[in-house]
Amino acid sequence: MEAKVKISIITPSYNRGYIIDETAQSIFSQTHDNWEWVIVDDGSTDDSWEKLRTYAAKDNRVKVYQRDREPKGACTCRNIAVEKCTGDFVMFLDTDDVLASFCLEQRALAAVADPDADFIIFPMLLFKNKPDDTKLLWNIDKDEDDLNRILKGDAICQGTGTLWKRQSFIDIGMWQEGLKLWQDVELHIRSLLWPVKYKKRMDLEPDVFLRISDDSLSRVGYYSAPKMESRVQVFTDICSKMESLGIVSKYAQSLRVMGLDILLGTLKSGYYAGAKKTVALFEKVLIFNNAETKRMKRLIMLSQYKLYKFRSLYHPIWQKVADLAPYNGSTLSQVDWQKEVRL
Incomplete structure (x- = not known):
């Protein structure tokens, strides 16, 4: 058959x-x-x-x-x-x-x-x-x-x-x-x-x-503005679809993890317009509270003024934002195949 x-x-x-x-x-x-x-x-x-x-x-x-x-x-x-x-x-x-x-x-x-x-x-x-x-x-x-x-x-x-x-x-x-x-x-x-x-x-x-190659098309320039723009767009579309289905609250914690990863990525790339758009989306779909988004906005401002050069000032604020949605449960490329590999 x-x-x-x-x-x-x-x-x-x-x-x-x-x-x-x-x-x-x-x-x-x-x-x-x-x-x-x-x-x-x-x-x-x-x-x-x-x-x-x-x-x-x-x-x-x-x-x-x-x-x-x-x-x-x-x-x-x-x-x-x-x-x-x-x-x-x-x-x-x-x-x-x-x-x-x-x-x-x-x-x-x-x-x-x-x-x-x-x-x-x-x-x-x-x-x-x-x-x-x-x-x-x-x-x-x-x-x-x-x-x-x-x-x-x-x-x-x-x-x-x-x-x-x-x-x-x-x-x-x-x-x-x-x-x-x-x-x-x-x-x-x-x-x-x-x-x-x-x-x-x-x-x-x-x-x-x-x-696994360093010149993979997805690896090269991972934090470039065009690639971060795509990530922001994907996240925006996901939130919009989930809103229409009424399931944002069901997936809120996972959306926090994804959204925060995107936000920090936009800051690493210097894509501040994307960072602001991401925080605005957080406020719209209510996956972070006002105190949390206020902290994010402060981090964006510090990044725009290049205050990341002052590590003692910048890093504690970055870490507080990063800690808003921690996740360390991924098994992506972490588990060995225990049997003989069949070619």
């Missing part, structure tokens, strides 16, 4: 010609052969496009395109690929990550076992040079609300860890184009608030290996 399940692997590509061969080989080595690999190049200036065309010439299941509309970015490329793909299901894979040989077979079997699920979550491992060199899980399942976990920065999965019904993914609005950061966070929170039906299969073996 699983042999009939066609999976479209969706990949955005930008200047990764030096590393994509390993990703390609992991796809060509799959034990489940009913797949297509749809790659959209984002205007690469290296030899990426030539390599992609070589893959397509080698195997007609590989479809390669160049981004033909704005905005530039991975999410636009992913959405174009989803629009062009023909699979029943879609999964997302970046150009530096690697599939276990049984990945598509395992995911196809899971899809057949849970036909009502809009998406299914699978375990993943992190790696540096070889897929089994760290044995660190992306994250683990817990007896805790998954939405709460995402808000606190303890997400059970990211984009590569899911298998979506293609039509369900289209129905929820696909990736939000234009975001510079938190694309996965936004997608999964929006999905859970939709709501969709999903299944967690964390009982299975890790089937994707996520590369």
